Amino acid sequence: MPSGEPKSFGPLAPYYEQLMQSVPYDMWVDYYRLLLLTYDQDPNHVLDVACGTGKVARELSRVGYQVTGFDLSAAMIEAAKRKRNPGPHPLTFRVADATNFEFGEQYDGAYSFFDSLNYIPSLEGFRAALAQVRKHLKPGAAFIFDLNTAYAFEEKLFDMSDERKHLRLRYRWKGDYDPESRIIQVRMQFWPRDGEPFQEVHVQRAHRSEEVVEGLYDAGFEHIHCLASYTLDPPTRTSDRVHYVAW
Numbered sequence: 001m002p003s004g005e006p007k008s009f010g011p012l013a014p015y016y017e018q019l020m021q022s023v024p025y026d027m028w029v030d031y032y033r034l035l036l037l038t039y040d041q042d043p044n045h046v047l048d049v050a051c052g053t054g055k056v057a058r059e060l061s062r063v064g065y066q067v068t069g070f071d072l073s074a075a076m077i078e079a080a081k082r083k084r085n086p087g088p089h090p091l092t093f094r095v096a097d098a099t100n101f102e103f104g105e106q107y108d109g110a111y112s113f114f115d116s117l118n119y120i121p122s123l124e125g126f127r128a129a130l131a132q133v134r135k136h137l138k139p140g141a142a143f144i145f146d147l148n149t150a151y152a153f154e155e156k157l158f159d160m161s162d163e164r165k166h167l168r169l170r171y172r173w174k175g176d177y178d179p180e181s182r183i184i185q186v187r188m189q190f191w192p193r194d195g196e197p198f199q200e201v202h203v204q205r206a207h208r209s210e211e212v213v214e215g216l217y218d219a220g221f222e223h224i225h226c227l228a229s230y231t232l233d234p235p236t237r238t239s240d241r242v243h244y245v246a247w
């Protein structure tokens with residue numbers, strides 16, 4: 001990205017949950033728990049990789065999990081820390097980079113939701129993140145994450161807008177996908193009702209499924225499953241999002 005470009009998840013942080021209000025996070029959490037059950041996992045303390053404002057972490061805390069979440073964006077973590085923990089266990093948030101974090105602790109499980117790992121724009125960085133997560137897991141503990149596919153970018157998943165006057169946050173997004181590099185750059189414009197307009201540029205890479213599987217094996221995961229998101233079925237050519245379960 002050229003220097004001077006607006007960064008991602010900076011000015012957006014205070015508005016992120018507003019933007020995501022139609023996202024059925026409870027369904028995401030139910031699906032995570034279904035996958036845990038399906039693959040015989042029963043974690044207590046889980047690591048939320050790229051936790052954003054901690055929406056999933058709070059949902060899991062509410063149903064009794066202990067969660068440690070981290071994110072590259074200090075603004076997202078600041079927003080996460082401002083929310084009340086609805087659960088009985090500690091909910092911890094830290095600023096860290098998935099490609100090189102070092103917490104000196106091992107968890108019973110890890111997850112990364114909402115295409116967060118697509119935001120690592122290089123294969124080396126993505127592979128490093130898988131290796132770091134593996135190091136932070138107890139033997140046999142699963143890492144569950146989702147990724148946008150190239151199909152999603154080809155089908156212009158990111159081209160969207162909602163500019164209705166009454167909205168608290170109006171937005172217009174336009175993606176530019178390069179199939180050669182498998183990188184999409186999404187120019188996002190926002191108009192908050194209660195603040196100044198701002199822009200962000202979001203960059204994602206469509207990691208190939210072979211790269212993901214190889215990265216997971218090289219990181220030390222031995223069992224790998226890939227599913228069409230929200231199902232227990234294998235992905236198809238037209239899956240725009242897939243979930244991986246690896247332990």
Ligand SMILES: C[S@@+](CC[C@H](N)C(=O)[O-])C[C@H]1O[C@@H](n2cnc3c(N)ncnc32)[C@H](O)[C@@H]1O
Pocket residue numbers: 008009049050051052053054055056070071072073076096097098099112113114115116117119120
């Ligand atoms: C689409 S948001 C998803 C946030 C959260 N997982 C959720 O479900 O709401 C993607 C998040 O990935 C974070 N992120 C991007 N690159 C990262 C990295 N290298 N390490 C940690 N977090 C990263 C961003 O700051 C952002 O909060």
